[in-house]
Amino acid sequence: MEPAHYFTERPSTPSAPRTVRLRLPDVQLDLVADSGVFSGRQLDPGTRLLLRHAPVPRVDGDLLDLGCGYGPIALTLATRNPDVTVWAVDVNERALELVTRNAAAAGLGNVMARKPEQVPDAVRFAAIYSNPPIRIGKPALHELLLRWLSRLVPDGAAWLVVQRNLGSDSLARWLTERGYPTRRIHAERGYRLLEIDAAPAGTDPWPS
Ligand SMILES: C[S@@+](CC[C@H](N)C(=O)[O-])C[C@H]1O[C@@H](n2cnc3c(N)ncnc32)[C@H](O)[C@@H]1O
Numbered sequence: 001m002e003p004a005h006y007f008t009e010r011p012s013t014p015s016a017p018r019t020v021r022l023r024l025p026d027v028q029l030d031l032v033a034d035s036g037v038f039s040g041r042q043l044d045p046g047t048r049l050l051l052r053h054a055p056v057p058r059v060d061g062d063l064l065d066l067g068c069g070y071g072p073i074a075l076t077l078a079t080r081n082p083d084v085t086v087w088a089v090d091v092n093e094r095a096l097e098l099v100t101r102n103a104a105a106a107g108l109g110n111v112m113a114r115k116p117e118q119v120p121d122a123v124r125f126a127a128i129y130s131n132p133p134i135r136i137g138k139p140a141l142h143e144l145l146l147r148w149l150s151r152l153v154p155d156g157a158a159w160l161v162v163q164r165n166l167g168s169d170s171l172a173r174w175l176t177e178r179g180y181p182t183r184r185i186h187a188e189r190g191y192r193l194l195e196i197d198a199a200p201a202g203t204d205p206w207p208s
Contacts, residue, residue, distance in 0.1 A: 007091060038070075039069065050129060061126030063128075064129070075111065078103065132144070155198060159193060168184070
């Protein structure tokens with residue numbers, strides 16, 4: 001179980017680094033995780049489902065792991081797409097340090113671990129992959145998703161893994177209503193994998 005405040009900027013829990021073994025059919029990595037970051041003892045089952053079932057990007061361009069934690073999604077994407085820049089974004093500084101360390105240990109030079117405000121405004125994403133921070137609450141989650149989905153390129157897509165009992169179905173409906181066509185593409189053991197299209201050209205679901 002993750003600590004209650006894994007999404008604080010500077011976790012107060014004493015550091016206790018440990019190795020998480022990420023074993024997928026095509027990617028094997030030993031990652032350093034820690035207390036004070038999400039699922040710091042083992043790969044989260046929802047994250048595993050996302051990494052096994054989310055499709056490859058539809059178009060070329062940068063990728064985003066929104067809410068990267070210690071980096072299992074970002075590092076898997078970077079391993080699978082060595083010529084592509086992968087942005088690993090989180091508010092938790094301990095998590096970002098782990099991503100940087102894990103990327104260096106894996107010899108991955110294409111991972112950019114950054115706080116949200118450190119990603120240049122001009123950067124756009126071909127695809128977003130996320131096990132999103134549901135526990136920040138619905139209003140904050142909605143704002144977070146709209147903010148980053150608006151940065152998808154035309155024909156880009158996002159894949160989110162969300163637990164059914166944490167509101168996957170209502171989130172899918174809400175995103176569709178807000179102009180982002182959303183479908184459930186996989187369901188397993190209480191988790192749902194949502195596929196979200198970039199908003200059609202000419203619509204502006206995130207007016208500034
Ligand atoms: C459910 S965890 C997933 C972590 C990691 N991707 C994994 O699969 O193990 C969600 C992450 O979102 C981060 N987060 C919370 N609020 C955020 C925000 N406003 N912007 C970016 N990341 C945020 C949390 O710190 C946490 O690491």
